[in-house]
Amino acid sequence: MEHRCLLVIRIRGRINVPKGVRDTLHMLRLRRKNTATLIDDRPSYRGMLQTAKDWITWGEPTLKTIRMLLERRGEKVGGGPIDGETLEALGYGSLEELAEDLHSCRAEFHRLKGVKPFFRLHSPSGGFKGSIKRPYRAGGELGYRGEAINELAERMS
DSSP: OOOOEEEEEEOSOSTTOOHHHHHHHHHTTOOSTTEEEEEEOOHHHHHHHHHTTTTEEEEOOOHHHHHHHHHHHOBBTTSSBOOHHHHHHHTOSSHHHHHHHHHTTSSOGGGOTTBOSSEEOOOOTTOOSSOTTSBGGGTSSBEEOGGGHHHHHHHHO
């Protein structure tokens, strides 16, 4: 079965979040607003996305988006950008190789030793286009957005 890579971004804060949703966001490694992570599209993750759909947005990132996030927002544990030494310890020659493995789900982002399993993003330049309390299909920002996640990630990196 072919797995797809998903980029998940938390766009709402921590106030009035039910305990079950808070636990789900914690398991997804989205502990604060404007953080993102990469997961694969397996049934257990799909259930978690549905549980937290009123606090997050997600979609399928392109290889270019994953590489851009790793370059601009990827961090080592302990601070600092992902450098050649960290890539070498992971067994990769370049960020491009790592991005390809993450995009094709051959590597899991949260299992990479020495790399933080999330990206800390800025608020989107130009602001959110819709309400952060309504679903994407209803003119808001929440929930599944497919390929449109790439444009949002570009504006937030």
